[in-house]
Amino acid sequence: MANRFSPFSAIFSAPVRVVADRIVPASAAPRVVEDLDSRWFDRILGLPQGSVRNCEVRDIDHGTSLRVRVEVFHDGGSTTLFIKQTPTRVAARTFNLISRLCEHEVYFYGHRAAETGCAPTALAAQWHAPTGRSTLVLPDLGADGFTFVEIAQQCSSDQAAKAVEAMALLHRTFWGAQRFDSRREYVPANMMSAWGNPLLCRYLGGTPERLEEHLPTGFAAQARIIRDRAGDMSALFNSFDQSFIHNDSHQGNIAFRADRAVLVDWQVCAVGSAIKDFAYFLATADTELRRAHERDLLALYLDALAAGDGPVIGWDDAWHAYRVLAVTGYIAAAVTSLFGDRLQNIDNVRTGMLRAATALDDLDSFEAVGATLAHPPAR
Structure with a gap:
């Protein structure tokens, strides 16, 4: 872990991941919200297969990460989710990968969040090392x-x-x-x-x-x-x-x-x-x-x-x-x-x-x- 997060390996790997992101298809790892299909949402929401009909983007923000609020429509109603992904814009993506911001946060939610007592519970925390793509799904805290x-x-x-x-x-x-x-x-x-x-x-x-x-x-x-x-x-x-x-x-x-x-x-x-x-x-x-x-x-x-x-x-x-x-x-x-x-x-x-x-x-x-x-x- 210590080596994986070292600054020097991050500097060298970032441009490789930026190029790989342009080549590797979304089927290998989702790049944007549109790459997440209904079966994926069924799984993370714990719903029977075929429950999710569609989802609509409510807000989107491009910053140090790509932040999207979506409303997922399924049998019995709808659920609002907050999704963070690695930025798609080249400059922001390169900065994020060098700083390992999304990688770091995915690791945190996948391994440590539950022990803190003061972090939300993630519904999904995924990292794809070859491309630097990440998908973190959190509940809409406003609804709670x-x-x-x-x-x-x-x-x-x-x-x-x-x-x-x-x-x-x-x-x-x-x-x-x-x-x-x-x-x-x-x-x-x-x-x-x-x-x-x-x-x-x-x-x-x-x-x-x-x-x-x-x-x-x-x-x-x-x-x-x-x-x-x-x-x-x-x-x-x-x-x-x-x-x-x-x-x-x-x-x-x-x-x-x-x-x-x-x-x-x-x-x-x-x-x-x-x-x-x-x-x-x-x-x-x-x-x-x-x-x-x-x-x-x-x-x-x-x-x-x-x-x-x-x-x-x-x-x-x-x-x-x-x-x-x-x-x-x-x-x-x-x-x-x-x-x-x-x-x-x-x-x-x-x-x-x-x-x-x-x-x-x-x-x-x-x-x-x-x-x-x-x-x-x-x-």
Whole structure:
């Protein structure tokens, strides 16, 4: 598993898979929703053969994956499904295959999702290695009472609490990665970050002009520390207590219901610093919500984490980790903004980045980064 997800093999295999995708027929592996026939839907829905009559596409979105919402008509009514596939556009497909986003997520849903307690149950999770084609089928969470909140919108304090509890459950379950073998084959580590983070920190720490106009005054000068110490940032971000993390935990990737929250879009899940999920979520959440509730939410996270003989983290250590790891929320938001509206709509892009930058300013995160790099804690 570790080799299968290594960045170098991904770089070399991606163009081969792009070419193979153009040659290999859909009968070998579905490429788009139209390649999925009624017998296939009968099987994944657990219906008698011949029950499904047809399906209609309700929404389609081209991004880091091809996302399609379909309504499947069958005997007794209809069922709405959410289907993710490898992008069909060449640039997006190549990026996805190099980053192994769909491959990674299919592996997660096929092997680990049921153990997390905070992920939807996939009806199908298929990966075709020769072509890089993937098909992930999830239930329509909206039909089960869940709602989504766009990044540019504001979730409620109750929704934030449900999200924090879901993260704590995930982290408690996999705390310390004690169930991973020596090669971390339980779920692959995010190997792209070892070389990707320094490059991103060096670039973003210089605050490109197209970002600076959307950032608070004086932010660029403070951000230079992540450029100057770019080579040390991956080690810093991974220096806190480890668990299995979602790793892309902005509110747009969370489905909320009155009794619970579930996390979706597990394309970059990895082993990493547990509090990163919490920090990323709050740093990109509504600024006034964060300012009013961040201490209460951190206390809730720590209590939920420690429940049932779970791990205990002291308040000072947790607060320090939050301040440092909030930087990862800014990096993620800034990277997304560099793609303009190709990954998110422009309101989400700009709002997420501004919120994250404001959070770093409020938390004196760059000061915390500098102090930690100057005096790393003994572990």
